Amino acid sequence: CLDYISVTLILVSCLSAGVPVFFILLWIGSRVYYEDTECWDNTRDSPYWWIIKGPIVVSIAVNFMLFVNIIRILIQKLNPRLIQFNNSSQYRFTNRLRVLNTSSILELIKDISRRLAKSTLLLIPLFGTHYMFFSFLPDYLNNLRFYIELCLGSFQVQM
Numbered sequence: 001c002l003d004y005i006s007v008t009l010i011l012v013s014c015l016s017a018g019v020p021v022f023f024i025l026l027w028i029g030s031r032v033y034y035e036d037t038e039c040w041d042n043t044r045d046s047p048y049w050w051i052i053k054g055p056i057v058v059s060i061a062v063n064f065m066l067f068v069n070i071i072r073i074l075i076q077k078l079n080p081r082l083i084q085f086n087n088s089s090q091y092r093f094t095n096r097l098r099v100l101n102t103s104s105i106l107e108l109i110k111d112i113s114r115r116l117a118k119s120t121l122l123l124i125p126l127f128g129t130h131y132m133f134f135s136f137l138p139d140y141l142n143n144l145r146f147y148i149e150l151c152l153g154s155f156q157v158q159m
Helices: 004-034 047-077 088-098 102-127 139-153
Strands: none
Touching: 004 047, 047 102
């Protein structure tokens, strides 16, 4: 007897493998029936290429929306008025909030900005946010896309 977790795992596995196979078979059928040329690698002016590229753009857009929501939550969590002071590393914020002079406020903003930048830079390659820009680059800029993708795709943040 299969339990709920096993059924869910099987269902997710079938969906994650089945959805791309569906679009690939749809693209193969459209290429065979409508554009059966000698070289299928030539997709420059083919409207059928969007059968493959469309789901990719949709998944990148969903990842980008998740990325923006996580950044919004991080900004809310890093708000100094909402930080809960329950461990010793966060006690330094209590002293900063008590003394409201210009230098302590600037230091607090600098620290929060640094923490937000570290979190954001970690999430950019994780969610593939850089692919959002590559989806709309023309095909003749493949070399530029390749080098930028290598730089951003291998980006690592030292914490």
